[in-house]
Amino acid sequence: MNWLHNRRYWLPILLGVLGLLLLLRVLLFDGFVLVPEDVDVVVLVTLLSTAMIVAIHMLVRISMSHLRLRSMQHLRRETLAEHRRFLSRLDHEFKNPLTTMRAGLKTLELTVLDQQQHQLVEILETETLRLSRLVTDLRKLADLETQPLNLQPVDLATFVLNVVQLERERFEAGQRMLKSQVDAAQDAWVFDEDLLALAVHNLLDNALKYSRPGDSMCLAVAAKEELTIQVSDTGIGIPPSALPQIWEELYRAHPEEKIPGSGTGLALVKAIVERHEGRINVESRLGQGTTVTVHLPSLSQD
């Protein structure tokens, strides 16, 4: 009875009920009415037709907004697909020139070079490598949209343990505290383990990059109706003006700080979460820290 709670149905319902009451009175108590009955009939017809008109008007409006929403979603999907196609074409066109550049530079390295030339070749190599990485990351993003998911039940405690074990050394070296916590009503959840591990590693990577020694991070996993994976840190935070853009490719929230990275990490996380039909939220306070929460619905195995 959802429609009963919807405020916009009240007016036609009220009018309709009034009309029906009048109709009942006309039929049952006709003889006792003091007012002339033609007035009754006029009021009755007016009320009923008003109710009808209002109801039809609302129905049309509701179905129109549904249609609009659908076409907007369709448009968004189209734009996204076009965007991915562009990325994959870009990658394709960059691959061969980059292969040539890397081979050429390595060849130069094998010839006799003086100190200065050697330095120059080294700088060019670093930059070419950076460009190669970027292109690979962009391709990975494009691939994610089409790559089949490997959906299997994954033991949550082991999953978290694996992630933490692989990260521990790096966090200790950077003097960051890494805590983890699993609160699961069920032991396993169905997802693509490698992809989700990549997403979590990327989130932890960001937490590490955008924090200072002494800061702490927490990876918390909870499974109830949905799976939530939360990565929180006490790091430098994200400026509010940057929040809407952090999921875009190549966007850097702190371009002035020389933090290494290509700006594809979070875009990749978002793509992975969306492939699992999930959602992702971020809350952040400048100077106090960031909390990213991933929500995944329960999916069925392949």
Add this chain to the structure above:
Amino acid sequence: MNAGNKPQILLADDEASILSTLKLFLELSGFQVITAGNGTEALDRVTHYHPDLIVLDVLMPQLDGRETLRLLRQRGDWTPVILLTQVAGTAQRIMAIDEGADDYLNKPFDPQELVVRMRAVLRRTQAGNQPLQSARRLKSHFVVLDRSARRVYLHAHEASLTPKAIALLEYLMMHPDELVTREHLLDVVWGWESGVGERVVDTRIAELRKTLGDDPTAPQFIETVPGMGYRYIAPTETVL
């Protein structure tokens, strides 16, 4: 082996700039290089020169790399081939048995890595070992990998492994005694590479070690090469 002790390499790619730079680099790295601009030309050169190894680009006009490789194998030619792939994310297909390539590299690759792969392939084939890439079943010690059924048996009992772990084991078994970097494993088994993603390889290696009962400190199968990657140290043979 051809004239002058230097291995002869056939390099096939439709990009002239890649051909000329890679040719120069490989020559300086101690190879003798002949080139081809497309698949048909490559097949002609093979009949003519009998190279020791072919480096084949996948995306070429007319006859592409995969088709060229197929035709080559069809006529019973088992010259080792390294495929330069263009499309990522196709691990299972990339390793397909009927494809019969000896190794793979994704463009843009590190030229040094190409040389490393080439030397490894040459070492393996020149030792007169059986070609592993066409085998349906591989065996080392008590481990049997059925490549077409995608199953692993330990002492004839089936082991439960994830598809990625099986693909990883397959690649390692087919490249015994070779140092393989995490980056390369990610490239050939997962189809993409990234600084962060490399940890995914470690997770799968851990899974393999646990299943095989391999102790990382005294490995019988998979050895960790600190700061470099992994090496499969068990001998691999083909079984019928």
